[in-house]
Amino acid sequence: MNIKRVTLYHVSMNLLSPFVTSLETVQQRETIIVEVKDKDGATGWGEVVAFSSPWYTEETVKTSWHMLEDFLIPKVLAKEIHHPSDVTTLCSSIKRNYMAKAGLETAIWDLFAKKQGVSLSQLIGGTRSTIEVGVAVGARSIGDCLRQIEHYVQEGYRRIKIKIKPENDYEWLKEIRRHFPTISLMVDANSAYTLNDLQQLQALDEFQLLMIEQPLAADDIVDHAVLQKQMTTPICLDESIVTCEDARKAIELGSCKVINIKIGRVGGMNEAKKIHDLCQAKGIAVWCGGMLEMGISRAHNIALASLPHFTIPGDISASSRYWEEDIIIPEVVVKNGMVEVPKQAGIGVSIHRKRLEEITLYKRTYTAS
Ligand SMILES: O=C(O)CCC(=O)c1ccccc1C(=O)O
Numbered sequence: 001m002n003i004k005r006v007t008l009y010h011v012s013m014n015l016l017s018p019f020v021t022s023l024e025t026v027q028q029r030e031t032i033i034v035e036v037k038d039k040d041g042a043t044g045w046g047e048v049v050a051f052s053s054p055w056y057t058e059e060t061v062k063t064s065w066h067m068l069e070d071f072l073i074p075k076v077l078a079k080e081i082h083h084p085s086d087v088t089t090l091c092s093s094i095k096r097n098y099m100a101k102a103g104l105e106t107a108i109w110d111l112f113a114k115k116q117g118v119s120l121s122q123l124i125g126g127t128r129s130t131i132e133v134g135v136a137v138g139a140r141s142i143g144d145c146l147r148q149i150e151h152y153v154q155e156g157y158r159r160i161k162i163k164i165k166p167e168n169d170y171e172w173l174k175e176i177r178r179h180f181p182t183i184s185l186m187v188d189a190n191s192a193y194t195l196n197d198l199q200q201l202q203a204l205d206e207f208q209l210l211m212i213e214q215p216l217a218a219d220d221i222v223d224h225a226v227l228q229k230q231m232t233t234p235i236c237l238d239e240s241i242v243t244c245e246d247a248r249k250a251i252e253l254g255s256c257k258v259i260n261i262k263i264g265r266v267g268g269m270n271e272a273k274k275i276h277d278l279c280q281a282k283g284i285a286v287w288c289g290g291m292l293e294m295g296i297s298r299a300h301n302i303a304l305a306s307l308p309h310f311t312i313p314g315d316i317s318a319s320s321r322y323w324e325e326d327i328i329i330p331e332v333v334v335k336n337g338m339v340e341v342p343k344q345a346g347i348g349v350s351i352h353r354k355r356l357e358e359i360t361l362y363k364r365t366y367t368a369s
């Protein structure tokens with residue numbers, strides 16, 4: 001493949017309702033859509049999942065744009081690409097900046113799959129035609145939280161995830177379990193605790209949680225290993241795992257029993273697949289995480305989650321969970337807690353050009369010299 005043009009769209013959409021985490025409340029979702037075109041005019045689409053501010057990881061929409069414009073796009077425009085995994089190698093001299101890399105790399109995966117005439121799921125070795133999905137609830141109050149759970153359980157979601165922090169964990173979970181004693185339930189702390197909170201965390205063991213996601217700091221796989229030995233609830237790592245090497249070390253240390261794989265956080269589909277394969281070999285459970293994303297990233301997640309070792313429902317909700325109108329056709333729909341894996345070439349959905357233009361604040365095209 002010779003990539004001839006890359007277009008970046010700076011876009012912004014309002015979430016249907018604010019998403020509250022221990023670190024940030026997201027209402028306006030700003031991001032970058034990446035369109036790549038080769039010499040034959042074939043097109044691939046990717047989405048950068050960085051946020052407006054560096055609350056989740058260090059990347060932002062602006063740092064991603066800078067990395068793409070000044071370093072990453074020039075690399076892919078300069079060389080022939082034989083396979084999307086070449087992009088990882090091409091960009092390996094550029095440190096970190098995983099979400100910026102993933103936005104471009106996933107667009108090239110979509111393009112490559114389309115050129116081969118196969119679905120992205122098929123291309124990466126996906127084995128499922130439907131995937132089980134869960135939903136994440138980031139609520140302002142326990143009342144709001146209970147109402148949301150009720151609604152999503154009724155919609156058929158297979159697993160509910162609640163955002164917690166030290167000020168509302170035990171009491172909230174007590175209330176939730178009183179109303180929903182048997183639902184598949186897990187929590188995500190986005191690093192809101194330290195080992196000083198050991199007893200408070202151990203108290204959560206009574207709620208039969210599927211897992212607790214990222215209780216401690218992103219750069220602390222040592223303390224997570226200490227914590228896992230003293231909790232029965234499985235620990236799942238999210239922010240701590242940005243490479244396959246991180247996953248290997250965390251597994252060796254016993255820092256987690258589960259890993260949440262996000263394509264954006266780990267720099268692309270290639271690395272995501274490597275982590276999947278490693279976890280499969282080591283018997284560590286995995287599921288596909290979410291980033292309050294628009295449809296393009298959602299479609300890439302669906303392809304990833306069709307791999308055989310994704311045995312736990314991911315944070316892959318319907319387009320209508322977050323958006324009035326998504327930028328893909330058809331939108332992602334959830335029926336009975338399941339999403340169909342598209343069979344069409346590439347990510348298997350079309351871009352809703354009119355909707356994309358509506359939410360675009362600025363766009364710029366870069367061409368091969
Ligand atoms: O529904 C989703 O898209 C995922 C929700 C979620 O938990 C989340 C959303 C934004 C940033 C980080 C996270 C996370 O998994 O920690």
Ligand SMILES: [Mg+2]
Nearest residue numbers: 188213214238
């Ligand atoms: Mg998380």
